[in-house]
């Protein structure tokens with residue numbers, strides 16, 4: 001098995017083989033989660049800290065569950081109720097967790113690059129759980145895992161990512177991961193949230209501002225919410241955004257029949273996605289959340305207890 005990482009910061013430094021290694025390990029972890037007592041002792045004695053400077057439901061809960069299922073000791077820290085409010089810096093906090101025996105620190109931070117800084121000064125494995133608008137590699141891996149489970153090989157598959165691309169760390173990490181597996185990535189959204197520079201920044205990625213054209217023949221669609229917490233004046237009019245960019249049944253009919261719909265959550269139903277589409281038979285949204293535990297178990301196993309070449 002190919003695996004060389006001590007940290008997981010983004011997917012831009014993951015080869016196809018390394019992504020395959022995560023997916024293969026996640027399949028084995030998914031089997032563990034179906035057992036009557038879903039618990040293995042693989043990471044007994046290891047210490048995993050989750051350190052979150054931004055809100056989270058899915059990522060934090062699934063990482064903590066993943067680590068507990070592997071029998072690691074797990075400590076969760078919310079920055080807003082930690083010594084961060086007394087002036088402790090990120091690096092001081094990281095050093096403190098290291099002094100407490102951290103083997104891995106799962107870090108979410110509003111500033112792009114924060115996990116890279118932590119990784120430079122820390123012996124423990126840093127796992128990026130989302131840094132600003134930059135990267136969310138474990139979300140992309142669980143999206144890819146969910147797609148692979150539903151569709152098999154992604155080579156040549158047209159995947160449309162629609163919404164607030166500009167502020168989306170999920171879109172950026174998915175671009176790297178999907179391209180590594182040979183998928184065709186098409187980005188769609190209003191020009192204010194999808195500058196043409198994305199096509200220059202990511203070789204081979206297509207930008208199509210017209211969502212209906214983008215969806216023609218799509219094999220899968222990833223919808224994203226508007227990230228109001230990162231910018232107040234995202235769009236001139238919410239009504240206009242819904243009219244042109246909401247993923248609804250009529251627009252979806254342009255994609256391949258049965259094309260899976262993904263959304264990293266949290267979902268703003270009625271804005272970026274019609275509730276019937278979000279809860280319909282093509283939706284993988286709940287499966288994504290469930291698969292998040294297996295994928296994060298796989299990553300913790302590979303980082304802390306797995307086979308290194």
Ligand code: CP
Pocket residue numbers: 055056057058059060130139264265266
């Ligand atoms: N997808 C995702 O990162 O969700 P949370 O913010 O709830 O962790």
